[in-house]
Amino acid sequence: MTGWLGRLLVERLIRLAWLLPLAMAGLFTLVSLAPVDPITAYVGARVADVGPDQRAAIAQAWGLDAPAPERFALWLGHIARGDLGSSITFNAPVAEVLADRAGASLTLIALAFVISFAVGLGLGLTAAATRGRWPDRAIRGFAVVLTASPGFWVALLLIALFAVGLGWLPSCCAAPPGLTADEADLAARLNHLILPAATLSVVGTGPLILHSRARAAAFLESPAARHLAAHGARPGWLVWRPGLRHALGPALAVHLAGTGELIGGSVLAETVFAWPGLGQATVRAALGADAPLLLGIALATLVVVFLGNLAADIAARLLDPRLRQA
Template sequence: MKGWLVPLLYDRAVRLLWLVPLASVGLFTLVSLAPIDPVQAYVGARVALVGPEQREAIAAVWGLDAPAHERFLVWAGNALSGDLGDSITFNAPVTQVIADRFPASLTLVGAAFLFSFAAGTALGLIAAATRGRWPDRIIRGVAVVLAASPGFWIALLLIAIFAVGLGLLPACCAAPPGLTAAEVGLADRLQHLVLPVVAVSVVGISPLILHTRQRLVAFLDSPAGSHLAAHGAGRVWLAFGPGLRHALGPALTVHLAGAGELFGGSVLAETVFAWPGLGQATVQAALGADAPLLMGIALATLLFVFIGNLLADVAARVLDPRLRPEARHD
């Protein structure tokens, strides 16, 4: 493994070294061109009580009176030393805001990753095993509908059915309102996690269903699958036996590579469900043109997606030795 792992890590590290500066410049440019005035967003309804001199003083304290390129150079210099600045929205260091909210986002995205992988892979196997029959048609139809449905609409639909209509699950927050962290039990946390996880999982389930089905259909039509079927093996046994081993590796690779989409889907889900994670903080920072916080969250997201893609590459080579460099040279 060491023969291909070290070059792979080196190659990805080189990519990260040029990707981070480019992403930082692009995002800072977009934030600077945004039509939202950070001072106006901060003042809000108190605009009549804040005069022009006070507005200029606030802008000077935040460094907004300098040209955009100078502000970026100052931010980049501080970021190299680990200082991402202070959040205008939360009036706290950006690193502290990210550290406080990242565990909630990681819990949500991690649970959605596991649920969508299990559900998408299982439904893809069932669809392939029942190819051409009604379960296959229903599963493929559901996958297409989910792929075309906006995430926020799915979240609102889940709230309307399970929270408002049936009253089975809570509609918001990571815990019952009014309780301290010590008073909240595991059952309460899991209950509040269900609807957000399902809403975020929609992003990852559809591609997995269709990809797993296609891979398994290819296996069933291959000489190996035809040979086993000729000796009396049924489609269900083939799907969840040798077919599962055939489709599991590519499914995991595709799912890890799409981890960024899950993180992006969590932004809308956290806003709809008032989940106290980075997604909700991103929306608040965008509405207030909070450049330091947006830059910090963007860098954290970039690293998260980068790690997901790296794990996908490693998993692909571990599960399929044919993808390793030495195999391609043979």
């Protein structure tokens, strides 16, 4: 392990050590103050048939009859032993729910990450290579439209065009009706993944286009690029050869740092397309006031965002020696 990497890991772990307790306290406070009654949400339409004694018994079984500080201390004790509690919504341990649904969410987020990075970097470099001409203006306008477009509107537009209008792609679930994701073949699973991944890839693509264009344009104004241009190098070659190496590191760092936005966008995408991941589970847990599951998902998200930011810092230093020296 090199010296700069060791120092970076120690620094980030120290930051996580004080950030995690604060985040846990804040998450528990927000969930405790939620206006939804978990018992009422659990019994649903049978709420009129549940008497006070039954409500008290349910509250005691779930530990809701204790004061909030006591429940928080009890929750921390369970977390320290590796027990995230039991989900009220799914009637299963939270760790089991996370394990069952994390794969679907990570697959969706990873594919959207690759798509948005390739599209954002490619269009940004293309805009830089055609500065001042119509492709540059069109790409910048496209980036602004993407940035301002609500995710649910993009999802509905894709469903209306490709699922309803053309009938090319399914608009729901991770597998054909009547089959689970494990029973469906790879082609069917990929077919169901296209629209959710396309919707989620919109998150971060617009800013990445503008960022990549700015970095590549700055390189074209540098003395090195001007020297190469004076010797006959074309703008397209400058952008896609040395300019690509100049813009790749910052673009990757910016995109990795936006992991939290992708996770937030996955909640919307999974809800619209009924994708069986943690985003859909988050919505169901929020509607049912499932505090253990909400807290478990929030902690898992915190760790993933932390790892994304750490990966962004490492990638930036690997691709730019000046940052390692600093």
